[in-house]
Every structure is written in C-alpha cells, then in structure tokens.
Amino acid sequence: MEQVDQLILDTAERILADHGGPERVNQAEDGCYPVELWRAIEEAGLPLAWIGEDAGGVGGSLELGLALIRQSARFALPLPLAEVMLANWLWVRATGQAPETLTGFALVSPEAVQLRAGRLYGTLAAVAFADRLPQLVLPVETDHGLQLAVVATVDCSLGNQRSLAGEARNEVTLNGVEPVALAGASELELDDIQALTALVRAHQIAGALERMVALTVTYVQERQQFGRALAKFQAIQHMVAEMAGESALANAAVEQAARVMADPSAEPSARLVAVATAKSVTSEAAGKVTQLAHQAHGAMGFSHEYPLQQYSRRVWCWRDESGSEFYWNCRLGHHVVTQLRDASDGERSAWSSIAQGF
Amino acid sequence: MQNIRFNFPAPDVDPTVETLRQDVRAFLRGERRQGHFRPGTDCWCAGIDPDFSRKLGQRGWIGVTWPKRYGGQELSALHRYVITEELLVAGAPVHAHWIADRQSGPLILKCGTESMRRDILPRIAAGECFIALGLSEPGSGSDLASVKTRAEKADGGWRITGTKLWSSGAQICQYMTVLARTASSDAGGRHAGLTQFLVPLDSAGVSIRGIRDMSGVEHFNETHFDDVWVSEDAVLGAEGEGWQQVTGELALERSGPERFLSTFVALEQACGAIAGEELTDHQLATLGRLLARIRALRSMSLGVASLLQQGQSPDVEAALVKDLGTRFEQEIIERLREFWPITQGPDSDNELRALLSDSLLRQPSFTLRGGTNEVLKGIIARGLGLR
Numbered sequence A: 001m002e003q004v005d006q007l008i009l010d011t012a013e014r015i016l017a018d019h020g021g022p023e024r025v026n027q028a029e030d031g032c033y034p035v036e037l038w039r040a041i042e043e044a045g046l047p048l049a050w051i052g053e054d055a056g057g058v059g060g061s062l063e064l065g066l067a068l069i070r071q072s073a074r075f076a077l078p079l080p081l082a083e084v085m086l087a088n089w090l091w092v093r094a095t096g097q098a099p100e101t102l103t104g105f106a107l108v109s110p111e112a113v114q115l116r117a118g119r120l121y122g123t124l125a126a127v128a129f130a131d132r133l134p135q136l137v138l139p140v141e142t143d144h145g146l147q148l149a150v151v152a153t154v155d156c157s158l159g160n161q162r163s164l165a166g167e168a169r170n171e172v173t174l175n176g177v178e179p180v181a182l183a184g185a186s187e188l189e190l191d192d193i194q195a196l197t198a199l200v201r202a203h204q205i206a207g208a209l210e211r212m213v214a215l216t217v218t219y220v221q222e223r224q225q226f227g228r229a230l231a232k233f234q235a236i237q238h239m240v241a242e243m244a245g246e247s248a249l250a251n252a253a254v255e256q257a258a259r260v261m262a263d264p265s266a267e268p269s270a271r272l273v274a275v276a277t278a279k280s281v282t283s284e285a286a287g288k289v290t291q292l293a294h295q296a297h298g299a300m301g302f303s304h305e306y307p308l309q310q311y312s313r314r315v316w317c318w319r320d321e322s323g324s325e326f327y328w329n330c331r332l333g334h335h336v337v338t339q340l341r342d343a344s345d346g347e348r349s350a351w352s353s354i355a356q357g358f
Numbered sequence B: 001m002q003n004i005r006f007n008f009p010a011p012d013v014d015p016t017v018e019t020l021r022q023d024v025r026a027f028l029r030g031e032r033r034q035g036h037f038r039p040g041t042d043c044w045c046a047g048i049d050p051d052f053s054r055k056l057g058q059r060g061w062i063g064v065t066w067p068k069r070y071g072g073q074e075l076s077a078l079h080r081y082v083i084t085e086e087l088l089v090a091g092a093p094v095h096a097h098w099i100a101d102r103q104s105g106p107l108i109l110k111c112g113t114e115s116m117r118r119d120i121l122p123r124i125a126a127g128e129c130f131i132a133l134g135l136s137e138p139g140s141g142s143d144l145a146s147v148k149t150r151a152e153k154a155d156g157g158w159r160i161t162g163t164k165l166w167s168s169g170a171q172i173c174q175y176m177t178v179l180a181r182t183a184s185s186d187a188g189g190r191h192a193g194l195t196q197f198l199v200p201l202d203s204a205g206v207s208i209r210g211i212r213d214m215s216g217v218e219h220f221n222e223t224h225f226d227d228v229w230v231s232e233d234a235v236l237g238a239e240g241e242g243w244q245q246v247t248g249e250l251a252l253e254r255s256g257p258e259r260f261l262s263t264f265v266a267l268e269q270a271c272g273a274i275a276g277e278e279l280t281d282h283q284l285a286t287l288g289r290l291l292a293r294i295r296a297l298r299s300m301s302l303g304v305a306s307l308l309q310q311g312q313s314p315d316v317e318a319a320l321v322k323d324l325g326t327r328f329e330q331e332i333i334e335r336l337r338e339f340w341p342i343t344q345g346p347d348s349d350n351e352l353r354a355l356l357s358d359s360l361l362r363q364p365s366f367t368l369r370g371g372t373n374e375v376l377k378g379i380i381a382r383g384l385g386l387r
C-alpha cells in the first residue's frame, strides 16, 4: 500500500470515527439517515476512489478502494459507500466518465430485466439503498451484448424491504422505464462484475469481523466473573483465539483476491478462483465468529444497545449476498473438476488449478 | 479500543520462482513414473527415504536460502516455499532432511560455530546429513521448560544425561539438537539455565530405540543419553540461550505449508477419481470448500513468510496458521469420508482408499507435534493481551 493510500485510509478512519459510531448506526436504522456523515464522506471524495483523476476522481487502485470498503465495515457504516463506488467503477469503465448524479448499483441476473424498444422491464430483488439513491446502474443483457443502463429511481417503483441489519434492500420494479443513459459494457463481462461485487461483500465481512474480535477482546478483559476477568479463563481465551484465526484467515483471503483482481495479467480463471476463495472463506467465518463473539459476550452482546449486534446482523446479511459460501464453493469445485476433466496432457492437477500465483 | 489487524504482505515474486516450480514438478513426475516413490500422506513426517533426500540435495533443493559458501544457493524464502509445497502435494518421501532444512540448518547458521557451519551445512544441503530434535521427554511435553536432561561441564566439554522422547527420524540422523538444563531453574526463572547442544548421535553412551506409531510407521524414537561427552564446541550459541533459541524457531516451524498440506495428496487423488463422474452440487461444494480454505491458508502462510523475510517476528500469526491449518488437514479426511467411507487398512490396492486410511491413522498427530493446538491458542491469547 502506498503512502498516499494510507493517507486516504486514515482520513476515512477519522471521518468514520468522528461522524459515525454505534449511536449513528442505530439512528440510521430507526430512519434517521446520517446526512452529515454522508456529506463528510463525499467531501473527502471517498465515493470517487475508483474514478481516475482525469475524470475528477481520486484515481485509487482497486486495492485501495477495497481497503476503504473494509475500513467502512469496521464502523458498520450504514450508508451505500460500497454501492456507489461500484456504480462509479462500472460507469467509468464503460464510458470513461463518472456519473453526474449519485448512483447506486444493482446486480441482476441477465434474465431479470429486458430492454424492449428502449424501455426496461423487470424486477430487481433487494437493491441496496435504492430508496436513498437518485440513480441506479444495472447491467442488462441485450441483443447488442452486455449493456449498462442507468435508471432514475423516481421512475421505478420501490418496495420497502430491509436487510437483517435494517439497511434498505428495496425491490425495484421497472415497468417500461426509459434509461437516462445506456452504454455498451465495453470489455466488461458479467462475470467480472459479479466477481467484484462478491469481493466487495467479502471485504465488508472481513472488516466487520476484525471489529467483532476487537470488541470481544476488550469486553472479556473488562468483564469480571468469579473474581477475575473473563479473559483469564482458558475456555474464553480459546474462543477468542479461534475468532482471531477466522478473522486473520478472512483477511488473508480478501487481500490475496484483491491482488489477483488488480493484476491485469491475471487470467479469468485465476480471478474466479481468488474471488470464490475470498467469499467462501469470509462467509463461513462470518457464522463462526458471530457465534463465538456472542457466546463470549453473554447477554450483553444480545442487547440492542451494545454494538456487537450491528456487526453480527451485517455479516449475516453480507455472507448470503453476492453468493453464499455454498454458492462459491460449488463454483470453485465445478471449476477445478472441469479443468481436471478437460486436461488432455494428464499433468493438470487440482493443486495446479488453485496454486497459480501468490 | 484495541484494534487487531492481521495484515499479510504479498510476497516478492520473481520469475525464477515459477521456473523452479516447474523444474521440481518435472523431477517429481519423473521419479514417480520410474517408481522411485509412491505418493504418501503426511510425507514430511512418515516418508523416510535418505536416497530420495540425497537426490534433492544433488539438485540443489535443500538449504536453498543459505550462503553459497555453506552449500546453499542464496535464493529467497519464496523459492524454498515453492520447493516445499510441491514436495508436499506430491506426497514425496522427504522426512529425512526436512527438519535439518527447515530448522536445524538455520539454527546452525545463526548460532553455530564457524566449524559447524563449514562442516555440517554443506552436508545437509547435499542431502547427506540429517538432524533430529531433542526437546520432549517422558515428563516434559507442553511444559517444555521442565526438561530433566542435564548437561554438566567436564573434561573440557560437557557430559549429558537424560532421555529424549518422540524425536522424529532420529534413527537415521547423524545429529540431534538436545535441549538440556545447564543451570538450576531457581536462578533467573524456569526459562533460564537451558542450553541447546548439537550432539553427534554416534557418541559413546547414546542409545536410540525406535517407537512404532499407531499407523504402523517407526518414525519417532526414544533416545537415552548416558553420561555422553560432547566438546565445548557442541554448544549452540551461548550457554543459557536454549529457551530463546527454541521459541525463536517457532514462527519458522509453525507457519510452513506442511501445517495444512499433510493430507493434500488424498484430496488430490479424490478430485482426480471423481472428475470423470457426474457430480452433484453437494459434492462440488464439498471439494470447493476444501480447496478454498487451502488457498486462504496458503495466503496466510505466505504472508507470515513475507513478515519473516522483512525481519519481523510474527509468532502469533504463525500460531494462527498452525492452529487453523492442522485442524483443517484433519477435517479434509473427515469430509472425504462422506464419499469414500474408510474401513479398510492402509494396505488397500486402491491408491485413494489407501491414502485416506493412512491419513486417518496419522491425523491425531497433526494437532500435537510442534506444540499442541491448546498451547498455540494460549500463545495467540497472550498475543491478543488476554494473558
């Protein structure tokens, strides 16, 4: 990570700590949208991390953007930073320009939406923060290949669905919506978009898990029972060690996948394998760390006031979004077995499929 | 609030690393084709074949990171990593030289006398000299500082008396590093007064008895030292530095690919065996999960290697790799049982079934050797500030 990158991450941390925090997160869930926090994030240019400097952005690397997203999850950010960053990344890749209006992102299966006579029809399930974003960009499969459509959310009808964490995940219905902009996806493939989306969720999980471990470490040091800190009981020490292991493993997986995705010489198969690994490992860790963190916290962790729940509910949601561990395990297994099956020289191995690169 | 961040730097990759990998793969394929070895599970512990180690030495694949004047190649830690992971996934019989290459050689390089370095390191690198670890004793396992083996100054050297237990491969080794008490533990705490010696195993008064393990392999040993005389030069580093040396090696010992790849051969065979069949999503997901976790463990283990190369001492991170990795290499077999029930002994004609049985019989040792997982968790907890 370069020095400039570290500066940006430090700025983000300051903003998230100063303007965010557990109380804000609860308020956001109660319907009080943290406008000031979002303003500070925008003023710092964070949503433009992946937009080149020539298009008015920060010109950050893929890795920086993902690190930023991981950072935001350490604070359970109840705002669509990741979604806006994804939308910006897509639109810039397709058109060379940043969207002029704040735009979110909806990844849909190609069959869910059709473009007929210049109008969009279909239903998108669980679009993150759709009710807070003036526009959405969505990939659409058309007769001319993959296209990116930008729609104004006022033209759509939105459902009122919430995620486990109380964040908006609206059902968006397109009933003959005319896109405000349409662009060919240029060299982008749906697989790449899906992979980056999954990697974003994986980074969010990894960030949240770090904070869950930290919360637990602090709690068991402070809480006393039987005349000593919980941290002094070996059973508790082992639970926390186990959580730390899962969290570290999640970090290693998302960092490695970010490197592969950022490497222009990486083959598509290497990207698939890296992202599948990251999402599988983080999603599995989400379940384990949540269970252990709550066990170590006792009833306090089950209370709404104590912040642990903000993270557990988020990771429970993120682990099943963009493909759960079951989905990605299956993709990875299928990929490796297919490569083995197709090998003609007898020299292909499962090992060679998973151990390309570092 | 304390913020815990485990960040694992990317290894520095140079193109010769991949070339080396291909060379190692080609060599291993050739050896297998000629029937020089059969892929074995837990090969870095159970696969003892001095001839095979010698062949690796002749190719220059042992001690690769050491200075050339001591028989090394002055290659990077990543080069060594790639050699070791390729040997492990091939199930090659590499135990004979493994400990010397991983741990005793680097210890001699760091703490040994110049004559030890000149005399012993080139022979290790040639695959001709093997070293056993003499740490555990009948009464000292996890509580290693309680060792009873004593060394006393005498006749211009030292006299060692005691029993070392479970030393892997000692029956074929020329030397053993022996952790002995050289001063009472009252002065300076129980970690003080411990010294490591490099003891030639052909010394008068040494007797080695092989111990058969539950998988049928006679790979570990009981070694008696009955008033064994060694020269002053046999001391590793300085008197009293034994504990720091033993714990200083741990990051190296605990984070390598052998901590999650011991049973990979079985998984590889399993993938090969069913690749031709019509697979259910459940089967694919089971295999995919195992492969994903191996990849993540590998990234973490490589990250620790990078931290080591940067001169840091990632003891906690290394303990995390070993705790997760060793439990996982056990889990691989537990998952594969679903598709291949294990009931037969390891001498089955079917290669996959033999590997699965053998893996199962060896797997209780994974979470014990080199520090039990409970001890590792204690180290992690201390790193997190809980103790």
Ligand SMILES: Cc1cc2nc3c(=O)[nH]c(=O)nc-3n(C[C@H](O)[C@H](O)[C@H](O)COP(=O)(O)OP(=O)(O)OC[C@H]3O[C@@H](n4cnc5c(N)ncnc54)[C@H](O)[C@@H]3O)c2cc1C
Pocket: B045, B132, B133, B134, B135, B136, B137, B140, B141, B142, B143, B165, B166, B167, B168, B169, B220, B365, B368, B369, B370, B371, B372, B373, B374, B375
């Ligand atoms: C295959 C194999 C190869 C080996 N090779 C070598 C070798 O080459 N050289 C060598 O010196 N040794 C070797 N060992 C020995 C190994 O280092 C010891 O087995 C290990 O250190 C544990 O010691 P122990 O077996 O005496 O178990 P013990 O220490 O008696 O432990 C028994 C159980 O109690 C638990 N326990 C112990 N203390 C605590 C505590 N404070 N809190 C919680 N739980 C605790 C342990 O985790 C374990 O589960 C080898 C062992 C194996 C299995």
